[in-house]
Amino acid sequence: MTTVAPTTWQPLEPALSVRRVLTLERVLAGEPEVVAGAGQLDRPVRWVHVAEAADVGVMLSGGEMVLTTGVLLAGDEAKQTEYIRSLHRAEAAAVVLGLGRxxxxxxEVMRRAAERCGLPLVVLHRPFPFAELTEEVQSRLVRRKFAAVSLSETVRTALTGLITAGAPLQRLLDEVARHSGCPVVVTNLAHRVLVTAGERSAVDDVLRDWERIARQAGGSAGDGWICTALGGGGERWGRLLLCGYRGETATGRLLADRAAEALVLHRMLSGGSAHTWEEQSAQCLLTDLVRGAVPARQLLPRARAAGLPVNRRTFVPLVVPGVDPARLDRVLRVLGLSGLAGELAPGVTAVLLSLARDQYAEVLTAHFASRLRTESGAPGTVVAAADPRAAWDDVPAGLREARHVADAVAESSAALDLPAVVRLKDVHLRGLVRLLRDDPHVQAFAERELHGLLCDTEPELLNVLRTYLATGRNKSRTAQLHHVSRPALYRRLETIQARLGVDLDDFEQAASAHIALLAHDAQQR
Structure with missing residues (x-):
């Protein structure tokens, strides 16, 4: 995969508001004084318009700061009042009146009218060339417009480069979070969190009460929440949210739009992938739980936001080898069970059931396993289950236990008849040996007991021993499975006993060889 270096970017200048315009050096030279509408000084200024016409309001489209000397309004209080009202109706940002002749x-009439309308009225106590203010403001507005276009292209180029390089979805979201400086969340239409990016503590704060705040935020940009739809071909399938964006709303919307374009393109190009975003979300959460690198308590907001019920629940950790997450999700939906399914490793899928406290965990687990066998068309499908967990903090240990059971089952003989649900007590000696496989004493024991066969470049004798012990030392069955005659098998068994220095007819010596072989196989896997 090609590595894409982080792009450099410069944040946009703050938007020009009436307040900021009044702090410009050229304006301060005119000794400005706000005489009305002081509570509305954060209105954005879209343009500056110099006009002496009494009916200037009809020429405006909103957001203008109007500069005037009022020469055509002097002596006519009715005109003065109507002038302010017309500017208010036109949604002007403010009016600046240069005092003079x-x-x-x-x-006073204009001041009272402006105060009633909530329109900022500013007077300049010293003569001031309006052309200088117009030039200053217009140049700043043009620079911001150009900077916005430049930022848009910078973000688009960065995200497109990542997609071209084959970057995963998470890498794209990390780049968006870097530009926005706030948590980024992708959800489906039911507000279920699929992917997050940003500083971990900030993301956890957002997810802690996710459903409530997500529905309140909706599509608005209140309190820095900026939402944009994800979809294509007239169909919406998700949302992207910038959570708590501190910059200008227009800039945040630009970033969100560029991110949405990239995510839609990424989804189109990865349409052939075996994993949907929902599956990836569950996979990341379950993998983090199993690894234990992050305390389970810190993963609780992610689980809740992913749609898993977590309050006053019983959790049943399961691992199902050889079944893809999509099939397991279908079984969960058919049975009406709450849970997450995701791959822990190729061919090994974990399922975390979340049951109400009054539901019977063992009965529902058995029902799930039975239905899975029917759905998959494979009567030998096995569900490895850990004991139910009443506390969320115990879930990681439960998932690891279920994974251990699944691995022990995978190492079992194909002739072993297993129930649909297998637990730790069902894997017996094989499960114990697998737990101890990394112990140096066990490793040394296996090497010592099997040394005579492990040095042989031909694995056939080791395979014969494995079958012979797995079938309970049944010579007829072992000969049949290896397609040899009984006399030929006897000769091979004699060779095995000679090389190992054991008597396989002696139960204790045979058991020792069996344990050593189980340990060796577990270590090899």
Whole structure:
């Protein structure tokens, strides 16, 4: 996979508001004074318009800061009042009145009208060339417009480069989080969290009460929550949210739109993948639980946001070898069970059932295993189960126990008749040996007991010994499975006994060889 270096980017200048315009050096030279609408100074300024016409309101489209000397309004209070009202109706950002011959002092009629309308009215106590202010503001607006386009292209280029390099979905979201400086969350239409990115503690804060705040945020940008739809071909299938974005709303929407475009493209290009985003979300959560690198308590918000009920529940950890997560999800839906399914390793899928406290865990687990055998068409499908866990903190140990049972089952003889649900007590000696396989004493024991056969480049004798012990030292069955005559098998068994220095007719010596062989096989796997 090609490595894509992080792109450099510069944040946009803060949006021009009435308040910011009044702090510009050129404006301060005119000694500005806000005489009305002081609570509305954070209105964005889209443009600056110099006009002396009494009916200037009809020429505006909203967001303008109007500069005037009021020469055509002097002496007519009705005109002054209507002038302010017309600017309010046109949604002007503010009006700046230069004091002079027309108005040597702030006009009280205009002040009262502006206060009623909530329109900022600013007077300049010193003569001020309006052209300088117009030039300053317009140049800043143009620079911001260009910077916004540049940022848009920077983000698009970075994300497209990652997609071209084959980067996973998480890498794309990490890049979006880096640009936005806030948690990024991707959900399906039911608000179930699929992927997150951003600083871990900030993401956990967002997910702690996810369903409530996600539904409240909806599609609005209140409190820095910016939401954009994910979909294509007239069909929506998800949402992307910037959670707590601290920059300007327009910039946040731009980032969210660029991210949405990239995610849609990524989904299209990976349409042939075996894993959907939902499966990847479950896989990441279950893998993190099994590894134990992060305390289970810290993963609780992610589980809740992923749609898993966690309050006052009983958790049943399962591992199912050889069955893909999509099939397991279907069985969960058919049975109406709450749970997550995801791959822990190729061909090994974990399932975490979440049951109400009054439900019978063993009965429902057996029902799940039975239905899975029917759905998969494989009567030999085995579900490895750990004991139910009443506390979330015990779930990681339960998943590891179920994984251990599944591995022990995989190492069992094909002739072993197993029930649909296998637990730790069902794997007997094989399970114990597998637990101890990494112990140096066990490893040394296996090497010592089997040394005479392990040095042989031909594995046939080791295979004969494995079959002979697995069949309970049944010579007829062993000869049949290896397609040899009984006399030929006797000769091979004599060779095995000679090389190992044991008597396989002696139960204790045979048991010792069997345990050593189980340990050797477990270590090899």
């Amino acid at each position: 027309a108005f040597p002092a702030p006009p």
